[in-house]
Amino acid sequence: MTGDLVFFVSGGMLFLACLLKLPAVVRTRGRDWLLSSICALLLVGSGVLFLTAPSAVTFLRRATGVTNIAVPAIYILLTAFSGASIVLVLNWRGGPDILQTRRLSRLTIWIYGTCCVLIAVLFALGNTPVEERFRFDTYYATTPYIREMIALYVVAHAAATFTASRLCWRWSHEVHGTLRTGLRILAAGYLMHYAGYDPAVAVAVGARWAGHNWDFLIEFARLMTAPSAVLVAAGFMIPLLGQRGEEAVRYWQLGPLAHALRPVEGASSPVLLALPWWRPHMRLRLTQRQTFISDRIVSCKGYFDARIRDEARAAALARGAAHETASAIAEAAMIAAAVELHRHCSREGFTPAPAESGQNVGHTADLAHISRVVRSPIVRDMKRRVRTDARA
Known part of the structure; x- marks a missing residue:
């Protein structure tokens, strides 16, 4: 249970942030792209962290009877999270051309939605008879269809986190207050993904393709997951709670x-x-x-x-x-x-x-x-x- 605590706390932070925005989404009936993308990202992100907990992985395998079923589920959620991050930043920042923002958002949704479907298909076509909770990426790095699934996931995830981090950092120079703080924390959280997690997984998998065993990099990648998730959760919550906090302070003043x-x-x-x-x-x-x-x-x-x-x-x-x-x-x-x-x-x-x-x-x-x-x-x-x- 101790090992699950970090994942449950981090997921709870994202889920709490989602609940704070959910009433506004209901009032707008989903027509507000910004609110909808915020809730989608926070909900998917909390699902990723809850599902990544070791006890949740064991429960899912026992409930479905499918070996390693938690891996494609986590990959799909992380890929969806990556796409939702880009959609959120695009709509959060806005711009004079609303139609262009909508087109880019739909294109991102289509690309990452397709990646999610391909991950599920490739896992179904592959064969993973041995349960590997921690070394799945390297253990099955040379297995047909599974290697393509892993490569697709890593590339899609790295591209999205790099794009989101760059957008957040550039935008932070144009704003002030809690929004700037939140954007820079978000940029740091995404940076930990594409500069730490994704390269570690990619190098470990590439080493297996070359006949080497660098599985220690997978453990390093796992250690980057929870801190980066906490930073991303804090990055989204600080502008939200900061605005309400400023309003409460002024009301009191x-x-x-x-x-x-x-x-x-x-x-x-x-x-x-x-x-x-x-x-x-x-x-x-x-x-x-x-x-x-x-x-x-x-x-x-x-x-x-x-x-x-x-x-x-x-x-x-x-x-x-x-x-x-x-x-x-x-x-x-x-x-x-x-x-x-x-x-x-x-x-x-x-x-x-x-x-x-x-x-x-x-x-x-x-x-x-x-x-x-x-x-x-x-x-x-x-x-x-x-x-x-x-x-x-």
Whole structure:
């Protein structure tokens, strides 16, 4: 069971990533090529790792009664995984010519689908009476039809991993953030395949053709399988989870500002949809919070006073704050003061003339930055002073 753990954990990571994308595929009914290719790749990849576990190989042989049946099954899944990798990267990157991307995707599917069929046919035509769990490639390297199956698999796999790694690396230079990180991890994972696994298998098989025994290379190739699979799984999951993580962080960062604007009455509010507990919908929650904040800032716009902003900025700079932080504190103080005036005037039933220099907010600081400083001492002091003045 210990030997199976790495394969099951790696496969579970891919399967988890597939489950995260599956609801979106169902909603689009498979019409989104990008989502469909992601799910296909992750599902096939998890199947490869689950089936590669030693206990799974034994179970499959006993269940079917066919000697070495796990080998063509793994080859077919790995070949399908290779083709799905290229299709995914093509659709993930996109481009101005959507039809060209679709044509290349269909061509890749056709080529690798044909390779999968040929692997099954060649295995059926060949003869593998001796069960070889670890040295199948070299043991049957000279067996008719089986040698062609092995060569077809290695060539198809190496070509796909090289193409996918190159596409991911080149694309990573054009993007930033978690997407760049994920692409470079993917490139490294595919690199371990075509620069480590595939050459080791090819050289070991070629040595058998030449009458030599270099079976130790097969063990080296097996050692490359799990780490490369983990890198590929992480490469796909990091952009997916990274985007949700960034949305969750921003939602949390905007919390203090949303709380500070809550006393503003009369502003329109976004319709809060019922969100199931098993689907976080963080992007929708973030949109709702941003809309909540924007509507209340618009309602308070007539109460913005540039004098309060300038005074708060000067106070922040005097206390040693950086210019960016001082700008955020200044706008936070202006918003807090406007909220106090708006609440006081609404309670008293009248609306005074707006300040001479009503200002728009958000030009000098990001809303998340403003939210981080909205509870600073300068903002609290300004808010307290405006409340006292309003009562007087």
